[in-house]
Amino acid sequence: MNPFDFIEVYVLTSVQRLYDVWGWFGVVALVTFEAATGITPSEVILALAGWMLIQAHQLPASMIFVGGLYAALGSTLGACLTYWAVRLGGRPLLERIARWMRVDFHRLTYIEAQFRQWGISLVLIGRLIPGVRTFINIPAGLARVPFAQFFVFTLIGSYGWCTLFLGLGYLLGVEWPLISDYFKQYFPSLLLVGLLMALIYVLVFRRLLRQASLRARPKAEEQGRS
Numbered sequence: 001m002n003p004f005d006f007i008e009v010y011v012l013t014s015v016q017r018l019y020d021v022w023g024w025f026g027v028v029a030l031v032t033f034e035a036a037t038g039i040t041p042s043e044v045i046l047a048l049a050g051w052m053l054i055q056a057h058q059l060p061a062s063m064i065f066v067g068g069l070y071a072a073l074g075s076t077l078g079a080c081l082t083y084w085a086v087r088l089g090g091r092p093l094l095e096r097i098a099r100w101m102r103v104d105f106h107r108l109t110y111i112e113a114q115f116r117q118w119g120i121s122l123v124l125i126g127r128l129i130p131g132v133r134t135f136i137n138i139p140a141g142l143a144r145v146p147f148a149q150f151f152v153f154t155l156i157g158s159y160g161w162c163t164l165f166l167g168l169g170y171l172l173g174v175e176w177p178l179i180s181d182y183f184k185q186y187f188p189s190l191l192l193v194g195l196l197m198a199l200i201y202v203l204v205f206r207r208l209l210r211q212a213s214l215r216a217r218p219k220a221e222e223q224g225r226s
Contacts, residue, residue, distance in 0.1 A: 012048070019052050024067065027053070028074035031162070035078025038134035046071060046165035051173025054166070064170055068163030075158040076151065079127075079137045083150055086141030094142060115139040120149050127157025 018026045027049045034040040049071070054063045086094055115122055123145070126136030140150050 011044075015045075015048050016052055019049065023053065024049075024070045027067070027071055028077075030074075031071050032074040032078040032081075035075040035134060035137075035158070036081045037078075042075070042133075042161070043130070043165050046162055047169035047173070050166035050169025050171075051176070052169075055170045055173050061167075061170065064166045065163060067166050068159055071162035071166065072155055072159035075162060076155045079134075079154045079158070080147075080151065082134070082137035083141040083147070086138050087144055091142065094138065115143050120145055120153055123150060123153040124157045127154055128161055133161070 018030075022029070027045065030040055030045045031042050034042045034045065049067065050064065053059075054061075054067060123136055123140055126132045137154075
């Protein structure tokens with residue numbers, strides 16, 4: 001068995017056992033952890049739930065919207081944990097986290113300034129963007145966005161995200177053998193595209209973001225003094 005087949009069998013078997021024992025509680029627990037940490041991929045968790053918990057049990061498609069609500073509540077709970085940790089810990093906690101994770105704090109200052117400019121709408125938009133979904137909780141807590149607004153906008157964005165991937169799993173789960181074959185066949189090309197995108201990010205986007213953060217830093221410091 002090659003490494004890809006081993007990983008595929010291990011992941012599918014582990015998730016299937018979890019869902020068989022815990023059902024939707026397992027989904028809620030996984031997406032809660034994902035929203036708080038960003039470690040577990042919610043796309044995989046939700047797509048497999050749509051396949052294993054809805055389509056495989058021959059439940060009606062309307063269950064996608066019910067399951068989306070379950071998952072969205074878990075995702076919102078995880079986001080609230082991060083929000084309150086940053087809101088209560090403040091900038092000192094965020095600075096320690098930034099140093100530990102080797103994150104440029106000037107970048108965080110820039111994002112905070114953008115959050116103050118655009119407001120709560122960034123929470124809703126951010127919950128629908130991969131890679132930003134978990135990070136958006138940090139500036140929201142730092143800016144001390146009213147919790148009721150943060151909760152509502154996070155729940156709405158999370159519901160759209162969770163329902164989408166549950167639906168994809170419901171529709172495409174039975175085609176997993178075909179999808180798996182295509183993925184293995186085109187994995188080298190996908191890996192090359194991913195590496196090129198990462199290179200572009202490092203060479204272009206990070207440089208532009210650093211320049212923008214340096215321009216926004218005096219404004220943020222002036223707001224902090226006021």
